[in-house]
Each structure stands twice: as C-alpha cells, then as structure tokens.
Amino acid sequence: MQNKIIAAIFDLDGVLTRTAAQHAKAWKQLFDAYNEQRKEEGEQPFEDFSIEIDYPKYIDGIPRYDGIRNFLQSRNIKLPEGYESDEPNELTIRGLGNRKNEFFLKVIEEEGVEVFEKNIDQIKKWKAEGVKTAVISSSKNCKKILEVTGIEELFETRIDGVVSKERNIKGKPSPDIFLAAAKELGVDPEESMIVEDAIAGVEAGSAGGFGLVVGIVNGASKEELLKNGADLAVQDLTDVKLN
CATH class of the missing domain: 3.40.50.1000 (HAD superfamily/HAD-like)
Incomplete structure (x- = not known):
C-alpha cells in the first residue's frame, strides 16, 4: 500500500x-559547431548529434559537464577536462560546456520561456x-x-x-x-x-x-x-x- x-x-x-526542447536545441548547436570545427582542422568528423536519440540517452537531466563526457564517449572522442573558467572556444570538457550555456541563454533570450x-x-x-x-x-x-x-x-x-x-x-x-x-x-x-x-x-x-x-x-x-x-x-x- x-x-x-x-x-x-x-x-x-x-x-x-x-525549456527541455530549448536545451536540446542548444546541445545540437554545440555539437554541430564542434563537428564543423573538427572538419576544418582536418580531424575525423563524428556522427551528427541527434536530438531524438542522443539527447535522452546521454544528456537529458544530467549535469552539463557530465553530458559532454557522455556524448563524446559515445563517439570515442577524448578531450582534456579543463577548468570551469575555460573560455567557450576552448576545446576542453569545461570549455564546450560553457559554450553550450551561451547557446542556451541565446535561445531563451530569443524565444522566451x-x-x-x-x-x-x-x-x-x-x-x-x-x-x-x-x-x-x-x-x-x-x-x-x-x-x-x-x-x-x-x-x-x-x-x-x-x-x-x-x-x-x-x-x-x-x-x-x-x-x-x-x-x-x-x-x-x-x-x-x-x-x-x-x-x-x-x-x-x-x-x-x-x-x-x-x-x-x-x-x-x-x-x-x-x-x-x-x-x-x-x-x-x-x-x-x-x-
């Protein structure tokens, strides 16, 4: 009982x-931008981030930096941890996480909540x-x-x-x-x-x-x-x- x-x-x-959909959109923007950066720098691109598959599996509800680690691990990519103070353009776990936050804040500024x-x-x-x-x-x-x-x-x-x-x-x-x-x-x-x-x-x-x-x-x-x-x-x- x-x-x-x-x-x-x-x-x-x-x-x-x-805001879950807005978070998902920001994650998509982040990983698509990172993938493009890899291509430009002559690195192997990875399978595109899927909101339908990757977001619920690796990211939804999970702390930001953990989500970065989860997704990159799914694509066999290793990046240095970095520091929380890392700039959003730095290729570290923390840098990517900070870039994602910038994307998210821009999305809610444009769309409201x-x-x-x-x-x-x-x-x-x-x-x-x-x-x-x-x-x-x-x-x-x-x-x-x-x-x-x-x-x-x-x-x-x-x-x-x-x-x-x-x-x-x-x-x-x-x-x-x-x-x-x-x-x-x-x-x-x-x-x-x-x-x-x-x-x-x-x-x-x-x-x-x-x-x-x-x-x-x-x-x-x-x-x-x-x-x-x-x-x-x-x-x-x-x-x-x-x-």
Whole structure:
C-alpha cells in the first residue's frame, strides 16, 4: 500500500517549463559547431548529434559537464577536462560546456520561456491542500528561469546546479539531488512524490526509494519511463491522483 504523499519534488526542464526542447536545441548547436570545427582542422568528423536519440540517452537531466563526457564517449572522442573558467572556444570538457550555456541563454533570450500551464495549475491545487513542494534541476540557470516565469514562489526549496556544486551533490541518475530536496522539506522519501521527464530522473527516483515516481511523457516515451523506474507515466499532472 502506497504511503500517504505529503511532499512533491519537481524537475524544472520538461516538467514545469518547456525549456527541455530549448536545451536540446542548444546541445545540437554545440555539437554541430564542434563537428564543423573538427572538419576544418582536418580531424575525423563524428556522427551528427541527434536530438531524438542522443539527447535522452546521454544528456537529458544530467549535469552539463557530465553530458559532454557522455556524448563524446559515445563517439570515442577524448578531450582534456579543463577548468570551469575555460573560455567557450576552448576545446576542453569545461570549455564546450560553457559554450553550450551561451547557446542556451541565446535561445531563451530569443524565444522566451513557456511553462506547462496544466502542471503549474495542478501544483497550485496540491500546494493549497498542504502538500510541500520543491524544485530540482541539474541546471545552473534554474533560479533565473523560475524568476522569468514567475513561479519561484510555488516552491519551498530549490536544489539546482549551483546548490549541487556548493554542496558537492552527485548528479542524476544518483538520487542525491532528490534526497537533498526531501531533507530540506523535512520529509522522508517514502512519503514524497518526484516528477521527472528524463530517464536519468526516474532512475534516480526509483533508486532513492521515493513513494511515487511520476514520469511526464516528453522527450522519453511512456515505455522508456516505466522501464527505467517510473511508477506511472502521464501526459500532464492532471492525470495524477495523490492519496
């Protein structure tokens, strides 16, 4: 029998905001530019980055530099780690990661940020019923996105890429970011729901022993989400009944 759910922890990109597609676009721009650079410098080009295949498999929901490592490893490419202060044009893991962030900020500046209205409305209802709420994200741009969309006040705590770096919290598929959010809310994982759209996210929720792991069908399919740890997979949060 499922424990009573008294808290809900939400991923940002692809659950609250429509930024997952914008992240994917920025990753595509990054790796296409890097591939062109390799060609110009006489190096062997690699198989083009695919938003449909590579983004959910190697990058979605995962900290930025880990995503770089994952994708390059899939193409048998090794680059030096570099430093966080590396310029975006430097051919290091950190340099490419910083270039990706520039692409992403440009995309959201041009396109703006939209929220998933049905999900936001449902969270407001749960919050009014006394459910505790937290937002998590691997992104270091999380606070900015929350402010831009005006939904920052919906959440009692935020564990994002900035906080994770400060506290040395492991990224997904480790459950640590969700466990940190539950601890901040003062609740046990068994009485908490997590909501994710990424495969790495539902894997993390399952590994953390959370009472309910909900997958939002977005980048990953319903079958993939259920296979990797989601208790249920839905189009939006209006299909989720608590308790």
